[in-house]
Amino acid sequence: MINYTKAKVKDIIQKREGCTEITVIINNKDYNAVNYDCLTGSVKAGDYVLLNTTAQDLKLGSGGYHFVVSVNDGNTFFPFTKEIGHIMKLRYTPLQFSVLSAEEQQSPYHHIFNDFQSLQGKPVIIGELHSMLPPVVFNIKRNRPDTCVSYIMTDGGALPISFSKSVAYLKQKDLINGTVTFGQAFGGDFEAVNIYTALITAFDILKSDVAVIAMGPGITGTGTKYGFSGIEQGPIIDAVNTLGGRPIFIPRISFADKRIRHHGISHHSILVLKEIAKTRAEVVIPVMEQDRMEYIKNQITQNEIDKKHEIVYVKETSSVLENLSCFDFHLSTMGRGIDLEPEFFITAGAAGYFASNIL
Known part of the structure; x- marks a missing residue:
């Protein structure tokens, strides 16, 4: 089961490294959501976002948040970077990305x-x-x-x-x-x-x-x-x-x-x-x-x-x-x-x- 819905960003609640908490509007009601900047790009008031609402629809915890899947229909631009790391996180999912693990061959450690x-x-x-x-x-x-x-x-x-x-x-x-x-x-x-x-x-x-x-x-x-x-x-x-x-x-x-x-x-x-x-x-x-x-x-x-x-x-x-x-x-x-x-x-x-x- 996976639930999606679209929403408009009303306000930025808090920013910390790699994470932005936002308020979004769904059917004229305010909800809290989380955007992971490294995965979906930056977000600002007025943007339209696609949200994963599954946890909250099931009345689970997750801190009371929905989670941003994409910003402005995925139009956020990520410049190509040739990273030396080849260890994949969230692997075999649409959001998989590579990191340099401390122990791999290209690492100085x-x-x-x-x-x-x-x-x-x-x-x-x-x-x-x-x-x-x-x-x-x-x-x-x-x-x-x-x-x-x-x-x-x-x-x-x-x-x-x-x-x-x-x-x-x-x-x-x-x-x-x-x-x-x-x-x-x-x-x-x-x-x-x-x-x-x-x-x-x-x-x-x-x-x-x-x-x-x-x-x-x-x-x-x-x-x-x-x-x-x-x-x-x-x-x-x-x-x-x-x-x-x-x-x-x-x-x-x-x-x-x-x-x-x-x-x-x-x-x-x-x-x-x-x-x-x-x-x-x-x-x-x-x-x-x-x-x-x-x-x-x-x-x-x-x-x-x-x-x-x-x-x-x-x-x-x-x-x-x-x-x-x-x-x-x-x-x-x-x-x-x-x-x-x-x-x-x-x-x-x-x-x-x-x-x-x-x-």
Whole structure:
């Protein structure tokens, strides 16, 4: 299923690198839309656009946006450029385009991948949701401001990194030093083919002290045991261990989500740790009020997560919270802020706090 409609651009809401948010008029009503400048060219008020409205027609998330397919009937002019990269993104679709990946033969960094030996125990923080990224980084940089932090974006959610307001904010404030996109995700400071070369890029090219890995905004879920895109965390843990890194896992914890399968430690996190990951990770748990702490500990023991992984309890939750409050950024996950989801954000923050202390 794919739905298209035509609209007129009313106004420009916001521009950031590679992405323009706009207001469009459809049947005399205003809607928000996103134009990816690198794919469809620039856009301005008064232009006519063709929109993909599928996600919103299905009442899905997507941030409440339609997406521009073409501007002014595709009359935007793109001058021919002979790029040296030959790795295709969005491949075999009408919007496929080439990038220079860090590891391919024409790259000046090609030799690094052949010479690579080990990540030498460097910490890699692994999260499921994109909303975990800011609290992780806030705690790393508040605790150790000189730490070099990179973000590796998987293709489990949004594909263009420019869609992320979190990344735009973190880069603007010099809180992350570089980004890597791999798989079908695109738009990072460096492109990579897979998780292994993305990790090497983060540490041997960007010279990171710590890397954070999570999908872009959004997540696919089906309400089934294995049917969610966050299952990628299992192979990521294994990849970090294969390359000699130190995987630090952020469990998805909520006491506000009405779905019982996400109560306490989400069934997503339990499945990844219990079944999908074949190697060990450090699982960070912030110390919280007694009844919730007991609930979490029961989940850990009942699923024997502590027999397979190392559980790290972070007691300094007041410091973690203070670090989260020092930035003018609105934390939100699934439409809920830190007032409704304190454990979610404190857990992510605690992972950053812990990683910064082991550097």
